[in-house]
Amino acid sequence: MAERDWLEIERYTVAIGEPLKRLMDVLYEAGQVPFLWGAPGIGKTSIVREWASERGLNLIPVHLPTMEPFDLRGVPVPDHQRRVTVWLPPETFAPQGKPTVHFLDELNMAELPTLRAIFPLILEGRLGDVSVDGWRVAAGNPPSASTLANELPAPLVNRFCHLLCRADISHWLRWARRSGIHDSVVTYLERNPDHLYAEPQRLDPTQHQVLTTPRSWHMVSDILYAAERRQIPLNAVAPLIVGWLGRFIGVHFLAALQVGTPMIDPWRALYEPDAPLPADPHLLYGLVKAVAQLVDPMNAEEMQRLEAFAKRLTDEFRIFLAQECSARGVHLPMLDESLDKWRRRRRP
Incomplete structure (x- = not known):
């Protein structure tokens, strides 16, 4: 396509x-x-x-x-006075x-x-x-x-x-914070927005495919809370986490919990013009991707913040931000113009 x-x-x-x-x-x-x-x-x-x-x-x-x-229609009962049959609806559809x-x-x-x-x-x-x-x-x-x-x-x-x-990462994260989803899950998905929903993956050749979805992350959050209440170490519940997220994302999530890779909060990068940007291009790549996934195109203030954030980036990362936003249907004149110029330069 x-x-x-x-x-x-x-x-x-x-x-x-x-x-x-x-x-x-x-x-x-x-x-x-x-x-x-x-x-x-x-x-x-x-x-x-x-x-x-x-x-x-x-x-x-x-x-x-x-x-x-017949579960939808209900049960026929006689109306002796009128000498007809009437239908008594099931409780589901009763007033x-x-x-x-x-x-x-x-x-x-x-x-x-x-x-x-x-x-x-x-x-x-x-x-x-x-x-x-x-x-x-x-x-x-x-x-x-x-x-x-x-x-x-x-x-x-x-x-x-x-x-x-x-599934949309920005709206899901807002819901997650309101609903008390475990901080480890929220922080991880802020840094890895592509992992909110992933294509099916097999745990091993004999098992069914595991689909990583917002529902999966909710279940993982419940597991983390349950393990904390029972004082069970993380490595003991690792099979449960992999069972919900699949091997690739599950192992990646467990590694992030144990290592705790430092990274600037994408919300801070969006809302604080003076927040330092990472010098490491790999970390900056992840930050730009996270910001593009988080911003709400219906929120005028966030779109203004996005433009200010884009102006702080080099041309290379600004193009990457424009590509990520465009893929989500998020359009900002400055980014669309940068993306159009980049595409024209690439044409033979």
């Missing part, structure tokens, strides 16, 4: 965090149903739960792959007494009869003759990330606004 094509795709992905919450607010106001697509473990469920909680909405998870059509959001998780892993049964639920808010109060949000893993995923029928696809979601 050409670089320009990839950048166009990146521009229309949505970061798990405040950007996704803002779009969900718009769809909620418009009464439209989103389908959140994204790799396993990047935080789709967590962000929907957080969004609903912040807005005082009652979130009800609905795991469609474990349900049959809740407060604004409700039904979260249809892993929707594309459900069987076709179940998918057909939810057609009227998505746009019309009903199951058969039963009206269902509230809003709906659907989520699923793309077929490339799940061998159990089913192709959705075209009429069902057309009932959703499809959002391609991605």
Whole structure:
């Protein structure tokens, strides 16, 4: 795929965090149903739960792959007075007494009869003759990330606004600090932002692939806290950490904890104009990469800070910063201009 094509795709992905919450607010106001697509473990469920909680909405998870059509419709009961049969809805879809959001998780892993049964639920808010109060949000893993995923029928696809979601280090770190994620995890990912999400890796040829995701780091944080409470040394829980992160990133993380490589805080580099930059080009490379991953393009102050930071760099590292920002869909006129000039010089 050409670089320009990839950048166009990146521009229309949505970061798990405040950007996704803002779009969900718009769809909620418009009464439209989103389908959140994204790799396993990047935080789709967590962000929907957080969004609903912040807005005082009652979130009800609905795991469609474990349900049959009659689980959705409910139970027929006789109405003797009218001499008809009426449907008693399941508790999941019964009136809740407060604004409700039904979260249809892993929707594309459900069987076709179940998918057909939810057609009227998505746009019309009903199951058969039963009206269902509230809003709906659907989520699923793309077929490339799940061998159990089913192709959705075209009429069902057309009932959703499809959002391609991605893990984003800046928003995840903000969430991690609010949520009490272990300092060792936060510090490591500030210095190694590419390790928040990594492609599957095998622990050994006989085992399943391990996917390093935001969920994995949350689990590692819980392990570190549990080990501290029980006064268990780090090397004793190393197999658990590698079991969540995979061999490459797991060993790298353990080494960083034991060695503690000194490096300037990327937030300090961004917000303190006088903060010293590392003389070692390897450390400066890591710092520039971390800053590019952390900055929020929707935050005007951070974009101004990014421009000031870029002016402190040599041409070589400024180009590298521009490449990293462009890959995330972060655009600053000064950096875009530098990148365009560099590309023109490279043309034959």
